[in-house]
Amino acid sequence: MSSFLKIAIRNLLKGPSTDPYPYGETFVPKGLRGKIKYNAKACVACRMCEHVCAGGAIQIREVSDKSGLEFILWHNTCAFCGLCEHYCPTKAIRLTEDYHTAHRQEDKYRYVEKGFIKYVPCASCGTPMVPTAPELLNVAYDNVNKDIERLSKLCSKCRKEKVCG
Amino acid sequence: MKKLLQKIAKKSPWLYRxxxxxxxxxxxELATTACIPRYDVERLGCKYCGSPKHADIVLITGPLTARVKEKVLRLYDEIPDPKVTVAIGVCPISGGVFRDSYAISGPIDNFIPVDVNVPGCPPRPQAIIxxxxxxxxIWETRL
Known part of the structure; x- marks a missing residue:
């Protein structure tokens, strides 16, 4: 009897253990894998995310007027596995801690994360190419000097000619 | 009397899974949302029921496999109108990682009118709430 009373009094003092959500704030555990955020400026269109995506949620394709590449991620088939973030060389894809995914049926096919990579002309020949993100240079080189900066503005063909002569 | 019942029913939809x-x-995750005191879905006036004939809001999980398809559709027809359908997880919404498999007949909105989607693999209890x-x-507007 006394042990029961002890527990009852302790629980009374502790207050409710129910999470107040949706009427109040809730907690988010650190490192929760939620909705994906995409940064087109850091993306180099290597398409690794598209390749490793377990749910087939990611698509990278050229837009119809051929002015750049479009990144589309459909949240409704993303399994939050985080493989895309793990394999992204420039960390252009990040998993946020946003778990608010409920939406109406009419928004089903509009529930996407989109990004657009605009082609830039090669500094030497003018061929449209995917811009080289500074994040990629930081991964590839210890210190980025002027020569490397200049090479990064060239398309792969011109770069080869410049380096190998 | 009917008006009073409608007013009451608006506040307490019963859930069926x-x-x-x-x-x-x-x-x-659905069991967690309903059964443990931390998330306690009954605060919203909801209650899980065991019979499809008592249900108001239907929660569907799973990618609608070929074997279970007929049974799910039969069960869904037993639920009286009006009803609200919620698809929980990426599987019923798009097929998720099982999409294009020979064993899958889904996505579920090809057969059943879905009203709300809660994607996630699985979604958090808060997202389900x-x-x-x-x-x-939606239920309040349908009554």
Missing amino acids: INAGSCNGCDV DGIVEAIK
Whole structure:
């Protein structure tokens, strides 16, 4: 009897253990894998995310007027596995801690994360190419000097000619 | 009398759960949402019921496998109108990682009119509560 009373009094003092959500704030555990955020400026269109995506949620394709590449991620088939973030060389894809995914049926096919990579002309020949993100240079080189900066503005063909002569 | 009943019914929709070939991940989250005091879905006036004939809001998990399809559709027809359908997890919404498999007949909205989607693999209990809140809003307009 006394042990029961002890527990009852302790629980009374502790207050409710129910999470107040949706009427109040809730907690988010650190490192929760939620909705994906995409940064087109850091993306180099290597398409690794598209390749490793377990749910087939990611698509990278050229837009119809051929002015750049479009990144589309459909949240409704993303399994939050985080493989895309793990394999992204420039960390252009990040998993946020946003778990608010409920939406109406009419928004089903509009529930996407989109990004657009605009082609830039090669500094030497003018061929449209995917811009080289500074994040990629930081991964590839210890210190980025002027020569490397200049090479990064060239398309792969011109770069080869410049380096190998 | 009818008006009074309608007013009361708006505040207490009963939930019914259909497992359409789910891996049980989403079902565990649904059980967590309903059964443990931390998330306690009964605060919203909802209550899980065991019979489809008592249900108002239907929660569907799983990608609708070929074997279970007929049974799910039969069960769904037993639920009286008006009803609100909520798809829980990525599987019923798009097929998720099982999409294009020979064993899958889904996505579920090819056969059943879905009202709210809660994607996630599985979604958090809070996200499921979000979906149920959205479903209650639709439920109030349908009565």
